[in-house]
Amino acid sequence: MQALLPPNYLLKPYIPLPSRVGPTRLTVQCAYRSDSLNFHSSVGSTRSDWQSSCAILASKVVSSQEQPAEKSGSADHVAAVNGHKTSVDLDLVPIEKLSSTDDKPASPPAKALTIADLSPAPMHGAQLRVAYQGVPGAYSEAAAGKAYPNCEAIPCDQFEVAFQAVELWIADRAVLPIENSLGGSIHRNYDLLLRHRLHIVGEVQLPVHHCLLALPGVRKDYLTRVISHPQALAQCELTLTKLGLNVAREAVDDTAGAAEFIAANNLRDTAAIASARAADLYGLNILADGIQDDSSNVTRFVMLAREPIIPRTDRPFKTSIVFAHDKGTSVLFKVLSAFAFRNISLTKIESRPHRNRPIRLVNDSNEGTAKHFEYLFYVDFEASMAEVRAQNALAEVQEFTSFLRVLGSYPMDMTPWSPSRGD
């Protein structure tokens, strides 16, 4: 967004928004239009708050592109356009006001940047706003709380919306699941990491303890279906069968959303797989506790921000990269050896279809044409980009690859492991 501003205006790195966001769930439409918001709950938020928030974001871009410079930078002007009165200005500071004039003292000399400047806390004096996919009671909300204690968690109806919420400055961070110890990778988020320009700034691992929830008075033998997030259904498949629940499984957007749906529609033949907190929030009973197929069920989440953090060497760091290559099959081996020769451990490798070029045609000298699928490879390795061995490894990787992007270099989650409990 900064690139859209006229050159004589500086955008300070935060846009104040109405202070209460509350648990209103962001939808795709919210990121684009302010007139089609989906209000799940009215707690602490009003429609006009949200219209103002979205309009501020929209008009900031529009006004900076279309208005004459002396008007577009005015906080009052933007506030008036949005019909939203805020006591703080919108942080658009004309550069000329920062420089010295005859009758005004010169501005203080530029201050050296610190790590805090490069991974800034919000400047509006409020809590950090963290976007997650799902509704209150989702595991992603718990992960947001673990990553950023005391944050203001902002529910979003899709992963993509959580990315957009950060890109549009509605949220400061997004916390998104990337892999689970039983269900495997969350492919959608791998794809979105590449499509968006956010940076991974941290990771958290959350023990996931699933419960089977139903309306009060409902017994297991009343059930004709179980609904939940596809990952949660996969994580409990064996246990559901052991419980004699050979009923239909239906996928919904998130675990807590499944619980909310049962409560809202008074469904007496349906159970949800979700957290004990979701049972509390939506008034459901716990029919079975700890139904994940393995007690050490854990989901790894990544934290995303608009700016990368400065990599360090005083604590264990992990770095995530994605690359593609266009030459031969031994490239993957060569790339992996660049890490092996330097004793850098890989913690994860994932391949995804190369959507821009899904198939490569290779002319066979004898007959016809062989078709190879093309992939993007995502690799996590245990080293910080501040380490020379990691820099050298990537320099070597770059020689073999047609595309290479560092998604982030960030502190590893080193919290001691304990199997999932009911909390």
Ligand SMILES: O=C(O)C(=O)C[C@]1(C(=O)O)C=C[C@@H](O)C=C1
């Ligand atoms: O539905 C939720 O509660 C989520 O937070 C999503 C999600 C996931 O996408 O993997 C997160 C953790 C669990 O693994 C199950 C579901």
